[in-house]
Amino acid sequence: MFLIGILVVVAIVAEIFHRLNPWKKPEPPYEELIEKIKQADWYQELWQDEACRHVLETDPHVLAYYSGTYEAKRLLENRGFQLGLIDYVKEQAEKVVLNKR
Numbered sequence: 674m675f676l677i678g679i680l681v682v683v684a685i686v687a688e689i690f691h692r693l694n695p696w697k698k699p700e701p702p703y704e705e706l707i708e709k710i711k712q713a714d715w716y717q718e719l720w721q722d723e724a725c726r727h728v729l730e731t732d733p734h735v736l737a738y739y740s741g742t743y744e745a746k747r748l749l750e751n752r753g754f755q756l757g758l759i760d761y762v763k764e765q766a767e768k769v770v771l772n773k774r
Contacts, residue, residue, distance in 0.1 A: 700742060701742075701746075703741070703742050703745060706739070706742065706745035706746060706749065707739060707745060709749055710739055710745060710748055710749060713749070713755075715755055715759060716729075719759065719762055719763075722766065724766035724767070724769050724770050725762050725763065725766045727766070727769060728762050728765040728766050728769065729762060732762075732765055734761065734765075735758065735761070735762060735765075738754070738757075738758045738761075
């Protein structure tokens with residue numbers, strides 16, 4: 674029981690230090706992250722295609738990929754997450770093209 678009490682106190686102190694850490698770098702603003710995403714090569718490549726651009730602008734599922742700061746950072750840093758978005762956009766763009774015919 675004593676050991677559990679010590680572990681709880683250590684966890685609480687660690688969480689307080691983590692939240693109040695003066696050396697922690699501040700989070701970049703959401704707008705800055707969105708600008709970085711839109712300047713990325715893979716995003717620019719998608720933007721060049723008219724059908725993909727339409728999906729990027731209008732599809733709510735695409736917006737969910739960078740709906741918050743965490744998601745936007747993940748999209749910038751995680752290649753797998755980027756590939757997921759690219760595949761989704763291309764798949765939806767293909768459906769848009771087929772529907773127009």
